[in-house]
Amino acid sequence: MSRLTNLYTKRNTTYAPYEIGLSPSLFSVSGQSAVWTTRTVDLSGYSGATCYLVFSHTVASTGTAFYADLQLDTISVNGVTYNFDTSTESFQTSVTCTTFYSSVSWTVLGTSTASDKWNRDAGGTPSSSTGLASADSGSYYVYTESSSPVVNNDTFWLRSPQITLLPNQTLSFAEARYGGTIGTLNFYLDVIS
DSSP: OHHHHHHHHHHHHHSOOOOSEEOOOSEEEESOEEEEEEEEEEOGGGTTOEEEEEEEEEOOSSSOGGGOOOEEEEEEETTEEEOOSSSOTTOEEESSOOSOGGGOOEEEOEESOOTTSEEEEESSOSSTTSSOSSOSSSSEEEEEOOOTTOOTTOEEEEEOOOEEOOTTOEEEEEEEEOSTTOOEEEEEEEEOO
């Protein structure tokens, strides 16, 4: 019994405690930026967690939602890089925009320009004056298509395949926020166990 107690104590002093479910936001950025920017997020507090990487994009509260095509590319964690060049990498998107993660209905990410969800695309988003014309790496990226029926304050959700985080991991990803009503990008972990 004392050995089990020591292992438990050692684990709790080695790794920060985390809760099951959606974490607090671990990264957030707002407004527009017409360049690809690589971001890093320290995930060492979640070592050993089985989870999904979760991105949310909330359209700005004012202006025309049409100008909010936010892009992601080159997502790297656990020694694996998802760059979307050959496939959708088993990522999932919310079927439609919804405010609360707990009410999301998920569907397979597709290569399309369908509005109200994340899509895999290349060569620039179909809407004018929003979205960059190139990927961060290769040709493809994922983006939020904010054409009608999307309105202000709508939230798009994207999640990775389920992964188990190795010790002392850092997530990196590239993001581009070209458009007048981009709003806010957040990153979370959905911890399963």
